[in-house]
Amino acid sequence: MKRYGSVIRLRPEKYEEYKKLHAAAWPEILAKITECGIRNYSIYHIDGFLFSYFEYVGKDYDADMALMAADSRTQEWWTHCIPCQEPLETRQPGEWWASMEEMFHCD
Numbered sequence: 001m002k003r004y005g006s007v008i009r010l011r012p013e014k015y016e017e018y019k020k021l022h023a024a025a026w027p028e029i030l031a032k033i034t035e036c037g038i039r040n041y042s043i044y045h046i047d048g049f050l051f052s053y054f055e056y057v058g059k060d061y062d063a064d065m066a067l068m069a070a071d072s073r074t075q076e077w078w079t080h081c082i083p084c085q086e087p088l089e090t091r092q093p094g095e096w097w098a099s100m101e102e103m104f105h106c107d
Contacts, residue, residue: 001039002061003105006052006097007088010045014084018050021080028073036064050085052097 010018022043033041037058044051058064068074082096091098 002056003102004052004054004056005100005102006095007100008050008052008097009086009088010048010050011084011086012048015045018081018084019045021084026073026077029077032068032071032074036068037061038064050097051100 037056039055039057041054042052044053056064085096087096088098
């Protein structure tokens with residue numbers, strides 16, 4: 001299992017829309033997340049930033065993320081989410097959410 005943390009800005013005018021989307025996340029999206037090896041997934045908000053945390057339990061992260069990205073229902077979900085988000089300028093090439101370095105963990 002590998003832990004992932006990432007961050008992105010939430011457009012202030014999209015706060016309520018984003019919150020409502022995730023309060024009623026589509027069942028197909030939740031199933032695809034699970035199918036692609038993601039567990040214990042959470043998104044937090046503070047001061048216009050979204051922080052995402054999840055644990056990956058699969059064997060091939062890149063393949064699983066490609067499977068998720070190729071899913072038509074996921075693509076439709078993203079048409080609602082992406083306009084709510086503003087990526088950080090410091091993200092790595094190819095990233096939307098900026099990956100974060102894990103500095104500490106305690107089980």
